Amino acid sequence: MSHPKITLFSVHKDAMAAAVDAFARDWPEAQTDNLLDDGLFRWVGETKGVVPGMYEPFEVHTRYMVERGADAILFTCSAFQPCIDAVMSRHAIPMLKPNDAMIEQALDTASRVAVLATVAGTIPSVSAEIEAMARARGQAITLSQHYVEDAFDAMAAGDGESHDAMVANEARTITEADVIVLAQFTLSRAVPAVSQVTDIPVLNSPGAAVAKLKGILND
Numbered sequence: 001m002s003h004p005k006i007t008l009f010s011v012h013k014d015a016m017a018a019a020v021d022a023f024a025r026d027w028p029e030a031q032t033d034n035l036l037d038d039g040l041f042r043w044v045g046e047t048k049g050v051v052p053g054m055y056e057p058f059e060v061h062t063r064y065m066v067e068r069g070a071d072a073i074l075f076t077c078s079a080f081q082p083c084i085d086a087v088m089s090r091h092a093i094p095m096l097k098p099n100d101a102m103i104e105q106a107l108d109t110a111s112r113v114a115v116l117a118t119v120a121g122t123i124p125s126v127s128a129e130i131e132a133m134a135r136a137r138g139q140a141i142t143l144s145q146h147y148v149e150d151a152f153d154a155m156a157a158g159d160g161e162s163h164d165a166m167v168a169n170e171a172r173t174i175t176e177a178d179v180i181v182l183a184q185f186t187l188s189r190a191v192p193a194v195s196q197v198t199d200i201p202v203l204n205s206p207g208a209a210v211a212k213l214k215g216i217l218n219d
Helices: 013-026 038-047 052-067 078-088 100-109 122-137 151-156 160-172 185-195 205-218
Strands: 005-010 031-036 072-075 112-117 142-147 179-182 202-204
Touching: 005 013, 005 052, 013 031, 013 185, 013 205, 031 052, 038 052, 038 078, 052 072, 052 078, 072 205, 078 122, 100 122, 100 179, 100 202, 100 205, 112 122, 112 160, 122 142, 151 160, 151 185, 160 185, 179 185, 185 202, 185 205, 202 205
Parallel strands: 005 031, 005 072, 112 142, 112 179, 179 202
Antiparallel strands: none
């Protein structure tokens, strides 16, 4: 499929931008459309996790994307895994959760995984995803969790440089790991800063997701 139509579903503008940038860099032939519902981001921030009322908006949005002719859907927000799992079970087109491809890459090469995030709720959800995939593979792993407080707020206020510096400062403290996974699409912008302060391989969700979708749709 030389020019697939891929719809990116986001709940934050910076996650959407990170996905768009990854496609432009790694798969410019793909046609990408964006659907943004930032009200969901505010909602999950208030509730500190998924609540029952969030499932219906995901189903409505997914049905719309499918009916509009998407060849595949990429979800870009890590906090809504149960909602994404629900819609993936109801629709036949390829759909990819934000971190699946990155987690696969991490487990292919590592047993000690450092999870780094700037949204506190992402830490338990991504850690659970990693542990579930490792169990399915019969793979023993150890996880370390790293939350960078205030970095997300700095980025949201337009101070990307401070965001990247705070993330890099936390990454510098990580020593007992085979790989560092940046557990949000918004963190991909910090890859250059993090790579400068550590020799541990650094993985990001958008780049891994684009590579996986390219493989799926070009088979």
